[in-house]
Amino acid sequence: MSVAILRQGDYLIASIRSDLSDTQVLELREELSELVGEVRARGIVIDVAALDVIDSFVARSLRSIVMTARLRGAETVIVGIQPDVAIAMVQFRLNLGQLRVALDLDEALALLDRLTRRDVGDGR
Amino acid sequence: MAGDVRVAINADADLVEARAEGRAMAERLGFPRPDPTLIATAISEVARNIVVHVGQGEILLRPVEEADRYGLVVIARDEGAGIRDLEAALRDDVSGRGGLGLGLSGARRLMDEFDIESTADSGTIVTMKKWRMRDELARLRAERRARG
């Protein structure tokens, strides 16, 4: 299976296991979109450590996931961007605003905790 | 030519193969990191254009060995209707998505040489090359030559 999605409390953790075809990326987007609503997730972590290429399509799709999730009340953090991939993305000048990143899962969960705690402070 | 690797591009699953072959060849040639990733990413962009805009085409990967340097040539070919406005295609649009979403401008930034020919009659050929000097001395010699 190329992507495993686990639930940890209020969060969804999507682990990408191998290089994905475009179709698989779109499937991931669909699945996360559904799940966020289903389980009322407050945060999503997408682990891209297994991706050794992140091109414009993947970047667009990640942005799309982030925006859709936000509309449904969840923040998204991308983790595990590999060094070479980071260099490629920067040299490519992929538009990266809006994407939250963290080094690894622990960092991502800590970040989500901070972010969702802030939301609570909003008085919703 | 000996050493050439061809990947038929008919569906998006073929992009996975094209990326993998590109990376493998780059590593075999001895490209240091992060070049194999840069090359694979550029391949991904041009191969996707073929799938999305034409549906069928080919990626040719060719290793080049010269005295002072080695290189990898990527030739992405399709027989579609051609890109009408090349200039727009290569420009970054305001949102930074890379003109018309084609990602060609990004691919160009990742490679050392980039050439594109596109007509309605013969389709589109994108030729991209990445080079590495074999060693420090070759690099210094090349720099000296460039300075004249």
Place this chain on the structure above:
Amino acid sequence: MDREPDNDASSLLQELVAYLRDRRTELREEWARRISEAELLGVMSEEEIFSEATEVYDNYVDALETGSIETLRTYARELSERIIPRGVETHEVLGIVLLLRDVLARSLFARYQEDPELLNRILDAYEPAANRIAVTVGVSFVEERERVINEQQESLRELSTPVLQLRERLLILPIIGVLDSARARQLTEQLLGAIQDKRARVVVIDITGVATIDRTVANHLVQTVEASRLMGASTILTGLSSEIAQTLVDLGVDLGMMRTVGDLQGGLEEAERLAGYRDAEDQTPGDAES
């Protein structure tokens, strides 16, 4: 008489090769003697010279016989690999090969001098082959030296861009000296690797020791900062000279986006704050572009 020059040369070569093999012991000694006289290979002991001389002699004669320089090239490279670390220099290697060529030539001369016409033909066969051998050995040696120099430069570069872990989650990369493209590339790889290995949250890149950088390298620096960001680490650039600051501005880098602090000390304090070691007034969540 119609003679195929090739056949003639090749059969002559066979003959002189047989002769050189026959006289192997004495010719090799003669050669070793002349090497000492010329004060070459001073770094090697007599036993070493003798054993290498034996191998070289045999390979030399083999090359004469087969005409194949591939085997010779391989041998020459291996030999070079052995003797370069000993400090043997290029002029010594060329010197001894040329001496061998001469010792053998004189010996052939002595043998065939009674028949000048035959001698001429022998030398016609011998000379081009011997010269090709000399060139091959010389070039192999030089190429091997270049390879070694490259390796050493690579190591030097690695040593000179150390990424240090100041505290947990906090790395510092002090850069000193000339920063060129190659070094900048290596620097990026090392830094990003260290961010991953050490799970760094903050990196301080100190360029107090760098006087000036060109646009390419400045670009590289900016890309390094951005790439670090993508891996979840914040970067603080410290020690910018006014010249470098100007270069960055000219490049269109929004210095407001990049955290820069004038001096290293200030940078470290800021870094500790960011990494959570001091009171964080403003813990900015991990935006990919801030």
